[in-house]
Amino acid sequence: xxxxxxxxxxxxxxxxxxxxxxxxxxxxxxxxxxxxxxxxxxxxxxxxxxxxxxxxxxxxxxxxxxxxxxxxxxxxxxxxxxxxxxxxxxxxxxxxxxxxxxxxxxxxxxxxxxxxxxxxxxxxxxxxxxxxxxxxxxxxxxxxxxxxxxxxxxxxxxxxxxxxxxxxxxxxxxxxxxxxxxxxxxxxxxxxxxxxxxxxxxxxxxxxxx
Amino acid sequence: xxxxxxxxxxxxxxxxxxxxxxxxxxxxxxxxxxxxxxxxxxxxxxxxxxxxxxxxxxxxxxxxxxxxxxxxxxxxxxxxxxxxxxxxxxxxxxxxxxxxxxxxxxxxxxxxxxxxxxxxxxxxxxxxxxxxxxxxxxxxxxxxxxxxxxxxxxxxxxxxxxxxxxxxxxxxxxxxxxxxxxxxxxxxxxxxxxxxxxxxxxxxxxxxxx
Numbered sequence: 001x002x003x004x005x006x007x008x009x010x011x012x013x014x015x016x017x018x019x020x021x022x023x024x025x026x027x028x029x030x031x032x033x034x035x036x037x038x039x040x041x042x043x044x045x046x047x048x049x050x051x052x053x054x055x056x057x058x059x060x061x062x063x064x065x066x067x068x069x070x071x072x073x074x075x076x077x078x079x080x081x082x083x084x085x086x087x088x089x090x091x092x093x094x095x096x097x098x099x100x101x102x103x104x105x106x107x108x109x110x111x112x113x114x115x116x117x118x119x120x121x122x123x124x125x126x127x128x129x130x131x132x133x134x135x136x137x138x139x140x141x142x143x144x145x146x147x148x149x150x151x152x153x154x155x156x157x158x159x160x161x162x163x164x165x166x167x168x169x170x171x172x173x174x175x176x177x178x179x180x181x182x183x184x185x186x187x188x189x190x191x192x193x194x195x196x197x198x199x200x201x202x203x204x205x206x207x208x209x210x
Numbered sequence: 211x212x213x214x215x216x217x218x219x220x221x222x223x224x225x226x227x228x229x230x231x232x233x234x235x236x237x238x239x240x241x242x243x244x245x246x247x248x249x250x251x252x253x254x255x256x257x258x259x260x261x262x263x264x265x266x267x268x269x270x271x272x273x274x275x276x277x278x279x280x281x282x283x284x285x286x287x288x289x290x291x292x293x294x295x296x297x298x299x300x301x302x303x304x305x306x307x308x309x310x311x312x313x314x315x316x317x318x319x320x321x322x323x324x325x326x327x328x329x330x331x332x333x334x335x336x337x338x339x340x341x342x343x344x345x346x347x348x349x350x351x352x353x354x355x356x357x358x359x360x361x362x363x364x365x366x367x368x369x370x371x372x373x374x375x376x377x378x379x380x381x382x383x384x385x386x387x388x389x390x391x392x393x394x395x396x397x398x399x400x401x402x403x404x405x406x407x408x409x410x411x412x413x414x415x416x417x418x419x420x
Contacts, residue, residue, distance in 0.1 A: 097313050101312050138418075146401075171405065173404075181399070182401075185395060187394045187395075188391035188392060198418050206347050206351045206413070207347055207411035207412070208410035
């Protein structure tokens with residue numbers, strides 16, 4: 001769902017997109033290509049990573065490192081790798097717990113595993129509909145980016161702006177270690193979802209002058 | 211610091227307060243009593259728990275269960291026990307990690323250990339200055355309560371309102387399991403603190419109609 005939402009938005013914005021799956025010709029990917037139109041394609045994880053100037057990781061968080069290994073470190077080297085996944089573990093039912101947390105995060109693990117990729121953790125604190133359509137929720141709610149590479153964060157910030165997020169509502173939380181906070185936030189977000197009865201829920205950040 | 215902030219506010223609001231410490235006559239507690247005035251007292255954890263109609267846990271989260279055991283389950287039975295602590299582990303330096311998280315929370319552990327106490331997790335997503343003075347941060351930022359006992363949450367909500375929080379800015383996240391979310395939120399909050407350079411930082415929650 002996350003991959004389809006982001007890939008669809010990218011195509012709508014005029015980008016050429018290859019959606020990667022475990023195997024070429026997956027039913028969902030083929031259906032997406034047919035629905036999305038001319039600049040959409042599909043292939044293996046490696047095909048997608050080799051094709052993209054910028055790569056989104058929208059795989060299930062607990063399998064992301066494996067999927068990215070299948071994509072190939074050589075296809076990710078030097079590229080901006082936007083990690084929107086969360087390491088949710090549904091094995092004990094709902095609500096999920098986190099398969100990685102507290103002393104590590106998925107974002108950090110991806111950066112450590114692929115040191116030549118320019119990992120930016122982004123957009124993982126909201127559901128995928130809201131990622132690409134911020135006006136679903138009224139008000140000055142925000143999204144977050146973190147990562148070690150300032151230029152990569154700038155590029156991701158521009159892309160997120162093209163999704164409809166004003167620059168002032170994209171908060172840079174610093175290095176990739178901050179992914180711990182935005183991933184652990186999911187436990188809180190699940191409570192918000194339950195409380196307000198909608199996944200179209202997000203936060204604004206307010207503060208005194210420092 | 212949290213205990214002093216809350217106890218001071220309670221005294222200022224006209225409540226009688228006994229601050230509990232590991233031993234009676236602790237230097238900090240005696241100094242607080244002298245500064246706070248007539249309706250303030252101090253003693254052991256057990257003295258404070260026996261005295262209070264309502265008990266705040268403001269101890270360091272990793273030692274809270276031990277402190278509450280010292281206070282005595284019989285002194286907590288039937289009482290509203292407001293848990294504002296977070297199980298922060300500073301043993302590996304800054305930023306802290308959580309000593310309990312993901313599949314458990316301090317709030318849940320306290321409720322399980324003291325089944326006759328009416329535990330309400332509250333106020334633990336902000337710093338103690340803001341807890342008792344919400345106007346330090348502009349805007350409609352919020353605090354959270356969770357717990358199994360609706361009447362206990364109502365009582366805590368009224369007390370939090372007396373601290374200056376409008377009723378509409380006190381969000382009930384449901385049962386005590388939701389404490390996982392508000393405690394794991396601390397990792398995110400620490401990033402906000404670092405990013406904005408002030409502990410006077412909080413969030414508003416915005417959502418579409420469900």
